Amino acid sequence: MIDASHLSKAYGPIEALRDVSFSIAAGEIVGLLGPNGAGKTTIIKILTGYLQPDAGTALVNGLDVLEHTREVQAQIGYLPETAPLYPELSVQAYLKMMADLRQIPVEQQPHLLSEAIYATGLQDHLTRPIGQLSKGFRQRVGLAQAIMHKPRLLILDEPTVGLDPTQIVETRNLIRRLADHSTVLFSTHILSEVEALCDRVIILINGQVKADARLSELEATSDAILVLEQRVPEVSEALKRLPQVRDVGVFKSHDGFPAYRVLGRTAKERPAPADDLCPAIYALAREHNWPVRELRRDVRTLETVFNELATAEVAQ
C-alpha cells in the first residue's frame, strides 16, 4: 500500500529525512514513532503529496505520489497535525463542503456523510459552529472528513495530541475500528499509543529509520533473570562461560535477593544466539546445586527499545 524508497529531505541546513525506506502492506496498522523533530510530519507530507522530497520516491497503491498526486490524494484519508477547519462553519456545513471538494456524487453524500458522522460520534453536534467545539470534538470533525470517502489508506499525524484521557481512549477505539477496513499509518511520540494500536512500529530518530519491526519482534529477547535464595560466589563467572551468554549483570531483586540478568548473544554474534537461555541456566544451576528462587525470561518493553535507540543516537 505504501512504498517509501530512499527518501531524503532538507530544510536549508536541517536534514529532516536521511535515506528513509519502508513499506506498508494493505491491512496493516503501523505507528511512526519518534521524538519531536524526528521527521514524522515530513514523511507524512511527502506521502500525501504536500511536500516534494529532495531524493527518493514514494508510491501509494503503486502510484508515484509526485506524478499522480491528485489520484493518490483521492485514495487517502489524511488528518494533518492541525486539521484545516473553518471555525465559523457548522459541523454539518463543513462536512458537506468537504464532500463537495472531494467530488463525492451528491446522491452518495447523505449515506457516506452519515456513516462518517456516526463513526466519529458527531451526530449531536451537527449544527454547532466548529469554533465552539472542544479540541477533542474538533479532532473528530477532522477524522470525519478524513474517512467520509471510505479511503483504503488512512494517514493520521499525531491524532491524539492535545486530547484529554477520555478523548484519547475514544479516538484510539475509533482508529482501531477504522483499521478493520483500511490500512492505517499514524505518527506519534507516545509509546503507549503504539502499544495500544499497532501491529508494527517504525522508529524514526533524527530523520533516520532506526527500527522497523512487529512489536513482538522488537520486544523479544533471549535474556533471562535468575534470582537465588542467597549469594553464591561463582555464579556470574559460571554463567559467563555458557557459549550463548554475552554478559551477566548483578543486581538485587525487588524483595532483596541476589539476582542476575543474563544477556544472550545477539543475532549478529557468534555462536548463534539461543532463543531462550533458561534451559541452559537451569541445567547449570542443577549441576552446581544453586539455591534457585526464580528463573524467567527477561522482557524488553517498547520503552526500553526506544531508549536504547535514542541513547545510541546521542552517543554517536
Ligand code: ATP
Ligand atoms: P513533531 O513531533 O515535533 O511534530 P516531527 O517528527 O513531525 O516533529 P518534522 O516536523 O518532520 O518532525 O520536522 C523534522 C525537522 O525538520 C525538525 O528539525 C524541524 O524543525 C524541521 N522542519 C520541519 N518543517 C520545517 C520548515 N518548514 N522549515 C524549516 N525546518 C523545518
